[in-house]
Amino acid sequence: MSMSSPQKNKGSGFEREIAKYLSDKYGESFIRAPGSGAYVGGKNQSRTEVLHEGQIRSFKGDIVPGQSFIKMNVECKFYADFPFHLLLTGECKVIDAWIGQLMDVADPNDLNILFMKFNRKGRYIAVQSKLTWVADNFTYYTSNKHGDWMIFEFDSFFLHNTDLLKSYSSTDTKSTENNSQLTINI
Numbered sequence: 347m348s349m350s351s352p353q354k355n356k357g358s359g360f361e362r363e364i365a366k367y368l369s370d371k372y373g374e375s376f377i378r379a380p381g382s383g384a385y386v387g388g389k390n391q392s393r394t395e396v397l398h399e400g401q402i403r404s405f406k407g408d409i410v411p412g413q414s415f416i417k418m419n420v421e422c423k424f425y426a427d428f429p430f431h432l433l434l435t436g437e438c439k440v441i442d443a444w445i446g447q448l449m450d451v452a453d454p455n456d457l458n459i460l461f462m463k464f465n466r467k468g469r470y471i472a473v474q475s476k477l478t479w480v481a482d483n484f485t486y487y488t489s490n491k492h493g494d495w496m497i498f499e500f501d502s503f504f505l506h507n508t509d510l511l512k513s514y515s516s517t518d519t520k521s522t523e524n525n526s527q528l529t530i531n532i
Contacts, residue, residue, distance in 0.1 A: 364376075419448060
């Protein structure tokens, strides 16, 4: 019987925390992906050839999204610290690697979202800036390989973007990229 490392337990706990938050927020079942971590990403991309769409979705990221969130791709990271100052230099290898992991399994029209948590610093979200988001505060980050991203404080993001996140995750974002706006009928 092998024991999990404290870091793995910490990450798994954060994945469960995000799944529960999203389940409560949207009234749908979000769960931590079985075994979590790139079952179909990176070197394992060939596995998608023998899996059906539901299986691919289940193994795609760290969170299996709710039923109506067909375009959501999620990566979760929980670390002791983060070099926030490097976001401003455009040379943050840590976030570049995390975005790379997220994008390795992404389909062209996915809503890709990176959830981050750091000890005594809080929770944050990074999303691609190709879509319109509402914000009172955010930071831009440009990845040389994966383009422009917006980084928000977690609670502020959901205060302003709960409906947008669901709409972008539930529809084909290709049609919204051209005009960079999505109309939500309330």
